[in-house]
Amino acid sequence: MQSAALRALGCGSVALLGALAAAALLLVLTPAKDAALPARNKYGLVFDAGSTHTALYIYRWRADKENGTGIVSQVETCTAAGPGISSYADDPAGAGASLKPCLDKAMEIIPAEQQQETPTYLGATAGMRLLREQNSTKAQQVFAEVAKTIGEYPVEFRGAQVLTGNEEGSFGWISVNFLLETLIKCSLTGTWIHPPAEDVVGALDLGGASTQITFLPGTPIEESSTGALLRLYGANYSIYTHSYLCYGEKQALKMLVASLHQAFSGLYHSLHLLNLTGGQPLSLVNATIGQFCTSTWEKVQQEFPTVSRIQLRDACAASTYALTLLLQGFRFNHTTWLNIRFARQVTGVDVGWTLGYMLNLTNMIPSEIPQSVVGLQRSNWIAATVLLATMLILTFCLLTLTCCRKSSSAYVSL
Template identity: 75%
Template sequence: MQTRLFRAVGWSSAAVLAVLGVAVFLLVLTSVKDAALPTRNKYGLVFDAGSTHTALYIYRWPADKENGTGIVSQVEACTVSGPGISSYADNATGAGASLKPCLDKAMEIIPVEQQRETPTYLGATAGMRLLREQNSTKAEQVFAEVSKAIAEYPVDFRGARVLTGNEEGSFGWITVNYLLETLVKFSFAEKWEHPRDTEVLGALDLGGASTQITFQPGVPIEDKNTSVFFRLYGTNYSLYTHSYLCYGQTQALKMLLAALHQAFSGLYHNLHFLNLTRGQSLSSVQATIRQFCTSSWEKVQKEFPTEKRDHLRDTCAASSYTLTLLVQGYRFNHTTWLNIHFVRQVANIDVGWTLGYMLNLTNMIPSEIPQRVTGLKRSNWTAATVLLAIMLILIFSLLTVICCQKTPSGYEML
């Protein structure tokens, strides 16, 4: 009787095991899904060697890219201590040494195994353009020293060079429109797409030694020297861009008073100091600048007690020059003034030429095809795991039953 009971339990367990085995088999075979592994990130470094200061920007993008162009994000920005590299004309080695603290910081951020494949660039703007015109030998010495310093680090250094004014303006245009999502946008369908019915914006830049204007005209550009072409995220862009050397803030004010040293986006900083970057009318801006410029020195110092004296001294001239450039130079009027948006950052990312430069360069960096694996959906994997656990319990139980049917000598009980 006991033997028959053990045998019945054994056969029942075997039957259940068979059913569970078939269920696991079907789960594994019918629910297999081909999936892409997460793509690794790539990194890039761009030095913005401006006329008054230098900054290093660290960028990152997924290696698979979108329509040939990377979806680039800013990881970190590091301001180099001291003046721009053009100021080291008589001390070229100092220019190279000044870059090292920011390079050290970059090496802490970029994974060690990816450092040697990280493309690294140094782009110099109007300050070095002027130095090259004044003394090309000294300009080359400065470039040699900064190149030497960067080459000491385990990165893929691709050279230091002077950007043309048109390059500076057009790369800045890319940055602005990329950050404002007029070039590419992540859609509700969870994929990157070219935005429909979205107009691209023009870009104005006031630097220390030059000023740039870039926009997409509605008519063909006759002068090819002011025309640039880009293909970004599968879309073609023909732009008008022009740079005015020596019309930057520092160079322009040198004609009027002592040198004025400001950060990159002079259009923003000059008017932001007087709280004029929040969409005020042109009349309001003119009235505020006029009021400031007619105030006594004692009143100005009392209103801005913590501000540096040289900045206060130059604010009237700097803001007046900004207003003159926009109204008389670029011909903005009371109607079109409201179309200007003064910004320093968009989505916590610095507005400048370096991001646009990196975006455009990703077109020339080979894309990596994501590795693919075959696997189960999470729900099916969980179900299969539970069933396998039950099967193991039943197998253990069945072995226990079989063992119990044996006597110590190995014979079945009668």
């Protein structure tokens, strides 16, 4: 009787197992759909060859981009030792050698299999503009040594160039607005949207040899030399941008050093030392700078014990020059002063022309279509997995029953 029951149970299990196997087979044979794999990351390198120093910025973006423009993020930055490359006019090989430590660092960050396809650029600003005007042969020699050094690394070097002042201003404007999410931002639903044009902000930049002002004007630009047309994330922007050569900190020093014997630093750093970059009213800024500039050297050293002597020596002239440039040069007043935001970084990313340069260049780097795989729909995979698990359990039960039947037969025969 027990043996007959076991046989009946075994037959039922075999039938159920067959039915489940057939169902799982049907699920696997159902039409499959293409599934896109996540887009891989791409990398780009931009050297900012400024008048006072050179810095390398390492950027990354998804290869599929958004309306033709990459969503770029800063991975790392590296400041080269020594002065800007324009200072190596009499030692061109030194300009190239100064870039090697930063290139070595980049090779440690970028995956080896992607290094040869990593676009690499060097953009020189006002320092090299001036050197090219003074001695074009020496400028060419510096660029040749820089290109030679970068060419020794497994990257896709796309050349070194001197940026015009308007290009520097335009790319800086792109950087600021991209970081503030006024060009494009991710909505709560996960889609990319364009904020209204009213959210776009202007950008001011004080460099070593020039200063730039860039903004989106409310009226058409009459002077073509001060206009630039940009296309970013599928939208067009007609901006006003102008660069004032020789009004940067370093060149201003050269014009005034005979009488002042002092130096100047950029807008943010000039006012940051006196804690004036937090949106204080203009009256307080004026009073603070005036009090600092009339203090004795001994008092200044006591109040800023950790600041270098050179920076303290230059602080009065630097902050005064920055204030004069903003008020008398760019015509800010007590009311519009409150619209200025002094920043060295936005969301942890350096503010400068290099990010905007990389964003603009991604328009010319072809998008990559994400690789796809053929697979079942998620619901089919779940159902097939459950059926296969059930089949395994039933198989185990059948094996157990078989063993029990053999044991029972052996006992009866004894």
